[in-house]
Amino acid sequence: MVVKVAINGYGTIGKRVARAAALQPDMVVVGVVKNRPNWEALSAYRLGFPLYVPEDRVEAFEKAGMRVEGTLEELLQKVDVVVDATPGGVGAKYKSLYERAGVKAVFQGGENSSVAEVSFNALANYDAAVGKRFVRVVSCNTTGLIRLIVAMRELGRVRSVRAVLVRRGADTKEVKKGPIEGLILKPAKPPSHHAEDVKTVIGDIDVLTYAVVAPTTLAHMHLVRFELEEPVTREDVIRALETTPRIMLVKASLLSSTAELREAFRDSGRPLGDIYENAVWEDSVWVSGGEVWVAQAVHQEAIVVPENIDAIRAVMGVSDKESSIKITNETLGIRGWFA
Amino acid sequence: MVVKVAINGYGTIGKRVARAAALQPDMVVVGVVKNRPNWEALSAYRLGFPLYVPEDRVEAFEKAGMRVEGTLEELLQKVDVVVDATPGGVGAKYKSLYERAGVKAVFQGGENSSVAEVSFNALANYDAAVGKRFVRVVSCNTTGLIRLIVAMRELGRVRSVRAVLVRRGADTKEVKKGPIEGLILKPAKPPSHHAEDVKTVIGDIDVLTYAVVAPTTLAHMHLVRFELEEPVTREDVIRALETTPRIMLVKASLLSSTAELREAFRDSGRPLGDIYENAVWEDSVWVSGGEVWVAQAVHQEAIVVPENIDAIRAVMGVSDKESSIKITNETLGIRGWFA
Secondary structure, three states: OOEEEEEEOOOHHHHHHHHHHHOOOOEEEEEEEOOOOOHHHHHHHHOOOOEEOOHHHHHHHHHOOOOOOEOHHHHHOOOOEEEEOOOOOOHHHHHHHHHHHOOEEEEOOOOOHHHOOEEEOHHHHHHHHOOOOEEEEOOHHHHHHHHHHHHHHOOOOEEEEEEEEEEEOOOOOOOOOOOOOOOEEOOOOOOOHHHHHHHHHHOOOOEEEEEEEEOOOOOEEEEEEEEEOOOOOHHHHHHHHHOOOOEEEEOOOOOOEHHHHHHHHHHOOOHHHOOOOEEEEHHHOEEEOOEEEEEEEEOOOOOOHHHHHHHHHHHHOOOOHHHHHHHHHHHHOOOOEOO | OOEEEEEEOOOHHHHHHHHHHHOOOOEEEEEEEOOOOOHHHHHHHHOOOOEEOOHHHHHHHHHOOOOOOEOHHHHHOOOOEEEEOOOOOOHHHHHHHHHHHOOEEEEOOOOOHHHOOEEEOHHHHHHHHOOOOEEEEOOHHHHHHHHHHHHHHOOOOEEEEEEEEEEEOOOOOOOOOOOOOOOEEOOOOOOOHHHHHHHHHHOOOOEEEEEEEEOOOOOEEEEEEEEEOOOOOHHHHHHHHHOOOOEEEEOOOOOOEHHHHHHHHHHOOOHHHOOOOEEEEHHHOEEEOOEEEEEEEEOOOOOOHHHHHHHHHHHHOOOOHHHHHHHHHHHHOOOOEOO
């Protein structure tokens, strides 16, 4: 079966999921929805994605030189599933439309978790999403944390997780957001929302998160402490990280910052220089008894892309977890190392 | 007794220590040493600090309109103690000169700890420096950590200290340093040097530090985890912070970032808008049993200034710890709160 996919919203996430879905042998992107004829719409059009727009905008798009195939409502009649990549909080407003059209929907982490039956991470709870109608892929920071937790759980029971998330202030394309200077403790009172968001996927766990917003656009950096029930060795931890899909070990002697890391992936020829993996610094792994510390970078624009692809397969029930992760990773060139 | 003080180096630290020393009733700044007739030298001259320069630079200074009082060697003959605020690593080269001149010296944290008999923090080990000849005031991040540790020790035995230091990349005046973008895990392999530096002052303690360099100039931000032997309450922790000198509690509802914090102190009229205190976000204090988390900002240019003043009194043996801290705090306007 080839899954017919619509993408509603062609911004940071939508455009990446559209490209990634187009690479899947078992998916076809029937159309993308854009509300304004801006440069991102033009980019979609030039890549050959059929454009669907609100009825009252057809003229504006055609004036801007873009052929329009129809409206969102018309697109929904042609597809099995829609990936909602509209701005945070907007997806919930479209839900009833998706419902009436009888399509399944994959929402993003900017929505409240109540929008969906399941909050999703492929490694952690693929099976819980199988056959569901509404699924929500958790946000970039939460995805990064969950993958690490999954890896640590390979080593035994995780007693607690403590994370300091140094967050990028905005994406490179966002010119109206800050900070351009300063560090913001946001919120000052812990936990940041990421702790609760982790629990929407992996259930009850003792997790505390602090978030500091920094004046950079390239990636988040996480410093994470785990307390495991049983003592482990550093080698155990490295092995668990190496064998967990979508975690990539990097050596600081090659790449010691988010700046070099992003540039290395631009060099690599991936679309938009995207990094789909957690980039864990191997050097940073520190172990004492059951206490484990790990530092990683998370490319905020890209890390949820493979999760969206797997979420499509899960809701459609067309693949099991291992097969889906495998094919997504192969088509996107995801690997476990940088060297 | 009035202590006769020389300041060697009039950069970020030197100029602040000179101003602070000039405010002390028991100190007089006999002169400051500058090697180049730049804008900072001009600033010192205009503030009325007698200038001492290398013999072969006298002409350059006088050409630039600054009267020169003599050389470093001549200045050392007139003083009891020199505060060495030369660039990191340079202080050690002057040590033999100080030795021959028979003056005591207070070095900065940029020097190796072996330069001095004692590494110093007023709260933690004032008495160990009393009467010593060579003392080293530890650096800004280390000073910030040590003050917090002293506060937590009021609550019982501290089993371990874990800190993530989000460091400012450069000071505002430094235009040749970065990063202008990106986050650097530096070093990637823990501990960062701060953990060892803490031990030079407070001896054996289980401490691990990670440092992330961020593209900002205003202040560092620390996220610190303590594990105490005995359970405590949040109120216990707040009280310990409130009653520890040079720790200031701030509320995020007033100031939620290093940007607002620095601006608030510029508004306050302090020289250079300096913040001598650890600025601890009251909201950030999180307690569970013996586990305590605290977030604080550290103004890297200013936090060691009161420590240098106390170090002068300690080496000269002119005051006990409590009196010295009290008078330093009063003269610099240091307080325990922001509201």
